[in-house]
Amino acid sequence: MSQIDPQEFQQPRPPVDVDPSESGSSTTSSSSSDDRSPEEKLKDKELAERLSALIEDANSRVVPLTKMIRQHIEAMFSRKEDERDEDELIKQVKPLLEQAEKILNETQGAIRGSDPDKRLSNKATRHVADHKATPEEQRLAEAIRVLLEEVGGTIEWAKNKLESFPKAKRELGPLLDALGQPLTQIIGGVGLLLAGVLNLVGNLLSGLGLNSLLKGIVAATGLDKIYTSLGLGKWLNGGK
Numbered sequence: 001m002s003q004i005d006p007q008e009f010q011q012p013r014p015p016v017d018v019d020p021s022e023s024g025s026s027t028t029s030s031s032s033s034d035d036r037s038p039e040e041k042l043k044d045k046e047l048a049e050r051l052s053a054l055i056e057d058a059n060s061r062v063v064p065l066t067k068m069i070r071q072h073i074e075a076m077f078s079r080k081e082d083e084r085d086e087d088e089l090i091k092q093v094k095p096l097l098e099q100a101e102k103i104l105n106e107t108q109g110a111i112r113g114s115d116p117d118k119r120l121s122n123k124a125t126r127h128v129a130d131h132k133a134t135p136e137e138q139r140l141a142e143a144i145r146v147l148l149e150e151v152g153g154t155i156e157w158a159k160n161k162l163e164s165f166p167k168a169k170r171e172l173g174p175l176l177d178a179l180g181q182p183l184t185q186i187i188g189g190v191g192l193l194l195a196g197v198l199n200l201v202g203n204l205l206s207g208l209g210l211n212s213l214l215k216g217i218v219a220a221t222g223l224d225k226i227y228t229s230l231g232l233g234k235w236l237n238g239g240k
Contacts, residue, residue: 044194048136050114051190055143058107058186059150065100066154069093073161086167093158093168097175100151104182111189133200141200144190148205151183152213187217 072092076084133141155176162169191198198214205211 045134045136047114048134048140048194048197051111051193052136052140052143054107054110054114055140055147055186055190058103059143059146061103062100063146063150065096065103066150069096069100069154069158072096073158077161077164084165086165089165089168090171093172094175097172097179101175101179101182104151104179104186108182108185108189111186111193114193133196137194137197138200140190140194141197141204144187144197144201145204147183148187148201148213148217149208149210151179152217153210155180155183156213184217187214191218 072089076086076089158176159173162172187198198218202211202214205214
């Protein structure tokens with residue numbers, strides 16, 4: 001699995017303006033205290049920056065692909081039934097799905113390589129201390145929000161649309177499922193490394209009606225059990 005060239009990273013985006021009081025997470029409570037050492041704060045900041053760069057780079061390459069996937073399916077869907085060519089649709093969409101999956105697999109590999117403290121392998125045994133969301137965490141949450149909205153949203157949208165195309169559904173359905181696998185691993189990996197970030201993402205997605213995508217991934221990766229053990233279960237249950 002190839003690593004992403006750091007020279008290809010986008011310039012950092014400005015921090016997303018997320019009101020910590022609205023995040024629905026104890027990790028952003030104004031009454032909580034941050035008992036991390038200066039070294040721990042620096043490590044978390046640097047980690048959030050590295051992960052943001054990786055995911056922003058993936059977004060810059062995957063988002064154009066998801067838009068083309070949607071355009072091709074929508075164009076075919078808009079044709080009269082007797083003018084629809086499922087073979088043409090398969091030929092158009094298949095390489096786009098395969099390319100998107102390759103990019104996300106590369107990103108997942110790079111994220112695993114960004115774990116010098118082995119937090120992933122330790123299954124988040126180090127509790128992320130309570131603290132207000134940092135600009136670096138807000139930036140990372142926004143990058144994940146884009147990834148989930150564009151890739152996860154496109155997967156669900158395409159599956160629904162392909163119900164009208166039986167042959168294309170048989171050919172492209174497995175590729176859509178395959179694309180969802182590295183997406184799940186990326187979100188799960190970030191959730192293990194910096195637990196509080198997913199609470200910010202949930203807040204960003206809730207306004208779009210897409211927070212169910214994130215909760216589904218959290219459940220699929222077993223993060224729901226880990227989060228509950230860390231005292232972060234309220235967000236998963238829709239509580240504040």
